Amino acid sequence: MKTAVFQVNDENGTAYLVCVRMPGLRAACVLEQWLKKHAGAGKEIRLLGRFDAVHAAIGQHEAKSLTLGDGQCCPGAVFTVEELVDRVLPRPAV
Secondary structure, eight states: OEEEEEEEEOTTSOEEEEEEEESSHHHHHHHHHHHHHHSOTTOEEEEEEEESOOEEESSHHHHHHHHHTOSOOOTTTEEEHHHHHHHHSOOOOO
């Protein structure tokens, strides 16, 4: 399962990145259409793509290190969205 990343722009200039694990591209496109249909006026929603792992950095130093790949990141300062979701949301019992 890959993570779909959506960019949501508000008319006041605020932008959000929404990351959701999706079983396939079709499901991501369906969600994009649903979001567009139900979003308030002045919101622009765009599917940026589906990715195996989406990394986030806490600060500029971590972002530079992550982008340049110099390996100087502080532990815990760069994380994947998937790791964060795994920590916060309990997995259903199988």
